[in-house]
Amino acid sequence: MNSQHETDRRRRGLLGRLHHAARNPGRIYPYLRRTARDTMLRLRHRDHVSYYRAVMADDAARSPHKAVGSASEERWLALGQMQFDYLVEHGLTPSDRMLEIGCGNLRAGWRFIEYLEPGHYYGVDISPDILVHAQRTLSERGLQDRMPYLTMVADLTFEFLPSEHFTVAHAHSVFSHCPLDVLRECLTHIHRVLVPGGFFDFTFNRTSGAEYQVLREDYYFRTETLLSLAEELGFHAEFREDWEERPHRQSKIRVVKPKPEES
Structure with missing residues (x-):
């Protein structure tokens, strides 16, 4: 596994964070701001989805591109292209019925919409604020x-969606912001809405050491934890x-949801 995706474990401890701050002084204020926001939102929102919806509202008000993890228009386009290219190279076809979880402002979604047959793209997000920007992207394109x-959506149960309908599901930079119980909930219900043989691709923050979180916004998991959870479900x-x-x-x-003969 490529080390560029691994977490720098030294940053987790206090001394490690101080050392990192000393080497990157420009990141100190944003971190302090996030810490203050986290403290305030913890008091207002007890469940994680409500908490992160509030995070997205704050981020989207500042910059819809940065709210979905892109520092610039150029990076927004590049990350969307990368997601699109990977799925097309690895099984996505125009006839697929696709569910994108955390569609954001359609960073990759507008490319999927353009590629898939009409009516075959279904994007969901917990943030109404970012979906306003998704509508604008749709119109601009x-x-x-x-x-x-x-x-x-209010949560990741997808209770309003039909069973065994989607052939492909996709979540980019969603599980990286979710605790394990939310991941379990999402995977459980993705299993219901996928057709047998359908697949779900998701990204996550990977660590080879102890699993941890940063300000309830970023979660780091071992690969084997998520593989085991998926197999269990x-x-x-x-x-x-x-x-x-x-x-x-x-x-x-x-x-991949197994076909009956593969179960």
């Missing part, structure tokens, strides 16, 4: 006639080694 669905799961070659800090796992 002239993709209204592709008839995509864009929906806000009835998927075939695989760490995607070839994704490690891409210029991205997160790693990727693909889970």
Whole structure:
């Protein structure tokens, strides 16, 4: 596994963080701001989805691109292209019915919408604020006639979606912001909405050491933890080694819902 995706474990301890801050003084204020925001939002929101919805509202008000993890328009386009290219190279076809979890402002979504048959893209997000920007992206790209669905969700149970409907599901930089119980909930219900043989690709922050979180916004997991969870919930799961070659800090796992004869 490529070391560029591994967490620098030295940063986790107090001394490590102080050392990192001394070498990167420009990051001190943003970190202090995030810490203050985290303290305030913890008092207002007890469940994680509500908490992170508030984080997205604050981030989207400042910059919709940065809210989905892109520092610039150029980076936003590059990351969207990278996600799109990978899925097309690894099984996505125009006839697939795709569910994108955490579709954001359609960083990759507008490319999927353009590629898939009309009405075959369903994007969901917990943030109504970022979905407003998704609508703008859709309009700016002239993709209204592709008839995509864009929906806000209260959680990751997808209870309003039909069983065994989607052939492909995708979540980029979503599980990197979720605790394990939310990941379990999402995977459980993804299993329900996927057709047998359908697959779900998701990225995550990978660590080889102890699992941990930063300010309830960033979560780091061992690969084996997520592979075991997916297998427990009835998927075939695989760490995607070839994704490690891409210029991205997160790693990727693909889970496949077995066909009846494969169960």
